[in-house]
Amino acid sequence: MSSNIPTCRWGIISTGMISSWFVADLILDRPDAKVKHIIQSIGASSVQKAQAFAFRHCPKSSPTINGSYEEVYADPNVDCVYIGTPISFHKKNCLDAIAAGKNVLCEKAFTINAQEAKEVFEAAQKKSVYVHEAMWLRHRPMIAKLRQLLYEDNVIGDVFRMSCDFFDRIDIPNLPETSRYKHPKLGAGTLLDIGIYPLTWAFLTLDPNPPDNAERPNVLAAQVHQHGVEVTSSVLVQYPSSGRQGVITSTHMSNKPSNPICRVYGTKGYVDVTGEKPSHPHFFTVYKSKEDHQTFDQGQKYEFLHVGQGFIFEADNTALDIAAGRKESAIMPWKETMRVMELMDEIRKQGGTEYPQDHE
Ligand SMILES: NC(=O)c1ccc[n+]([C@@H]2O[C@H](COP(=O)([O-])OP(=O)(O)OC[C@H]3O[C@@H](n4cnc5c(N)ncnc54)[C@H](OP(=O)(O)O)[C@@H]3O)[C@@H](O)[C@H]2O)c1
The missing domain is CATH 3.40.50.720 (NAD(P)-binding Rossmann-like Domain)
Known part of the structure; x- marks a missing residue:
């Protein structure tokens, strides 16, 4: 070295x-x-x-x-x-x-x-x-490649929709009182825990703008509560300038895998992202429409080097930023964190999820 x-x-x-x-x-x-x-x-x-x-x-x-x-x-x-x-x-x-x-x-x-x-x-x-x-997902080399294919090479034509689901079964009643999944005062609920990943996939696949100039989408949300915490969220994300839609969901009530973990739909094909969960993508495959506009080719798979969990x-990017004297990450700048937090506030408002900290 x-x-x-x-x-x-x-x-x-x-x-x-x-x-x-x-x-x-x-x-x-x-x-x-x-x-x-x-x-x-x-x-x-x-x-x-x-x-x-x-x-x-x-x-x-x-x-x-x-x-x-x-x-x-x-x-x-x-x-x-x-x-x-x-x-x-x-x-x-x-x-x-x-x-x-x-x-x-x-x-x-x-x-x-x-x-x-x-x-x-x-x-x-x-x-x-x-x-x-x-938000480690944004730093994966896969993300830059996918955005290049979607918005520079337009490999699936005009992107018009995506969907992504994150599931993780949590047995809330049987958890210890100190568990972060158990009480709103500890930030319990799917949206901030796992729903943030489907939301991030929506931002990354529906908006070609860089994160410091991202478009603010409209959101329409519903949430379900059990044991005093939010256990399922469904959110429709829509971009005003393009009409692109994201259908994103998260739940603590099931462990049933959804595969692909994310699908992006375009006018000339679609992309399937495959992996364990939306936080752990492994590869993606681009399927292009055939001339009949009804069927698709066999797909081109894009694989990426796996280093640990990712x-x-x-x-590395954090260390390089600090070494260069930067105060923010270009991949996850402060403005983008604020935008994500504001959108999650709005989703919670529509879904009826409150934290004690909201009233402090
Ligand atoms: N990037 C990812 O893929 C990913 C995955 C999972 C979680 N996360 C995030 O990582 C964070 C921690 O998740 P985790 O599953 O690692 O949490 P965790 O194991 O439940 O807790 C992490 C640590 O926080 C402290 N802690 C936990 N509950 C506490 C309580 N009630 N009162 C005081 N201190 C408490 C303890 O610190 P001490 O060790 O000092 O006692 C504990 O070891 C969350 O923000 C979560 O969203 C990210």
């Missing part, structure tokens, strides 16, 4: 599932890596949790072990703080890290609502630090 590539020393906040996935990808052995990632510091609600996490997930590193998040924010050797806590804690975690002058990569959904996101970005601007919502693309 070349020694003059940028290095990013990460401080990991919390030791749950997503932090373990993220760290697993950071420490992958990559001979052709364009960035060197170092797990510098781990912060958890207890020293024991931080220690167990380091032992299990980064056995070849020797990160600083901390029984609080504050010690990570205060560590002068940390270049970027990764926040992997439930959504309801993101605002506080971001504000605390920013107050300590740290750059931040914070898991999706960025915050509970747009007002919280605004507060975080205002603080980041004042402190002149980098902040980035970790977090490395956003991690």
